[in-house]
Amino acid sequence: MDLFANVALGFSVALTPTNLLFCFLGSLVGTLVGVLPGLGPVGAIAFLLSLTFKMEPATAIIMLAGIYYGAMYGGSTTSILVNIPGETASVVTCLDGYRMARQGRAGAALGISAFGSFIAGTFGVIGLMFLAPMLGRAALRFGPPEYFALTLTGLTLVAYLTQGSMLKALIMTALGLLAGSVGMDPISGEERFTFGSLTLRDGLGLVPVAMGLFGIAEVLENLGATGTQSIYQTKIKGLLPNAKDWRDSGWPIARGSVIGFLLGILPGPGPVIASFVSYAMEKRMSRYPEKFGTGVIEGVAGPEAANNSATAGSFIPLLSLGIPTSAIMALFMGALMIHGIQPGPLFISKYPELFWGFIASMYIGNAMLLVLNLPLIGIWVRVLKTPYTILFPLILLFCLIGVYTLNSNTTEILIMLSFGIAGFLLRRLGFEGAPFILAMVLGPVMETSLRQTLLISRGSFAIFYTRPICAVLLALTILFLTFPLLRAKKNS
């Protein structure tokens, strides 16, 4: 089937009334999640995962993807108007976006952010459309040793890219892998670390763990430091950027789209890193770098484009290799596996209607978001004014109901609360949740591929450096592990 036939197939799936409705709902919820500080996209997707069980797989993934890129769009609104990022990828937008709002240019900042996001999001989807099938075909040559090396490199890179201490990230990775080994052995079926619990026999559920680590922990953090937030009171006008705004933002959007897409493919918090890299690049290339941070439109356009393009890029390793590269992608993997679908090299050829339907829905979703974010900006500003005293009980209630309805089991609620407490305390001590959740999802893949590799090689580890792909990946792993040590030595 050629590209056009595939795209036509995709639109025939995405344009069904049900899928259109859920694409819209996903984008709407995503924007809401992005706008409201307190529940990030990971928590929201974890919560809504339980509602997708009864949906068709295409509908489920279309809605969840809408939440993901919707949150990227919505996150900029709070950055610009309140100086509080709705989610991490919008942190950098605060620097110039909020300054623009204070200068009475909130409309231009919001407008360029939405248009930049739309252009970059569309670019990212086109990249995904071309690159994912190519990588999928290449990955067909991967065997268990390559998969083990790939998961190992991915986890190490995530630990390397974590904002805080790499040692702490490695500890979280080890803990996540151990959490992934709870339940039945993927090869022999023998029970491990279940302590006689029927709930633990199927392993620790991704939803209660993710909701605890990201949703509950986030709320507890906010409760501990409750402060009042004020919205910058300004009349938002001129949402359509003028000719000068476009001239200033054109190249930053183009560069942000490319950088974002490429960084999104790499393991780690792609959209976050992409936005920071784009900002740094724009500042370096600018004729007036000293003005960055005082309200220049390039400082909004580039990062906002980059974080949206990165969302599309981050789907590539998951859909073509079956390797999630971030906590959100781990949840997407969980969503597909709940429906009996294994993402990986055969995914695109086995489920063309799902892959191309998803691609087409992203085009449609990006267009919907433009409408949701610009003409409806007044509504989002009003939503922003919801007091946290009312918001946080609702978030917690939905987390509790969401986890309970998975299996009508209150033990799952207790698991979520345990991970919420652990996540909150660990976060305060500088331990990030993302390496944990990623390792937990990749654990069974990693264990199975390692044990299969040793069976193939009759217990010899030489197989890892005699196969070229493995050797390169392991060399990269060693590099990521030793680089911080070398840097520390150089600094001292």
Place this chain on the structure above:
Amino acid sequence: MKRSDAAVSVILIGLAGFILLESRHLSFGTMRVPQTAFFPKILAVLLLIFSGISLLQAIIGTKSSTRSEPLTAEGWARIGATLATMVGFAFLLERAGFFLTTFFLMVLLLRAIEAQRWSKVIGIAVATALISYAIFGWLLGIPLPTGILGI
């Protein structure tokens, strides 16, 4: 010495020891044919090593321990009250039913941060319990526990 980092490291070392102890009942296999305990034991040893390094760093005091601002007693009290309310929700849900448990959860949480007017609190709690029951129970058809009120 960074006390909090040292304490976490000791707990993690204990956890790694516990996993190694628990894995004794499982078969390790050989390098040629690895079995159930193979992967967890390797991970437990890695955790032991990483936590040991972290403990050393904490004792020498080379790394910063926390990155967050210390919480006030009031902040801890809010967190404690919220957690206790949620644990109560988990224990009461199947006994008292969805509506009543949700109602009391909302009442307690709405007053957890600041004392709001009772009429407002009860109004929001009733509305939330009814709307969430309508969405999950009726619209999505998810079986929710019924209590003395029948919903």
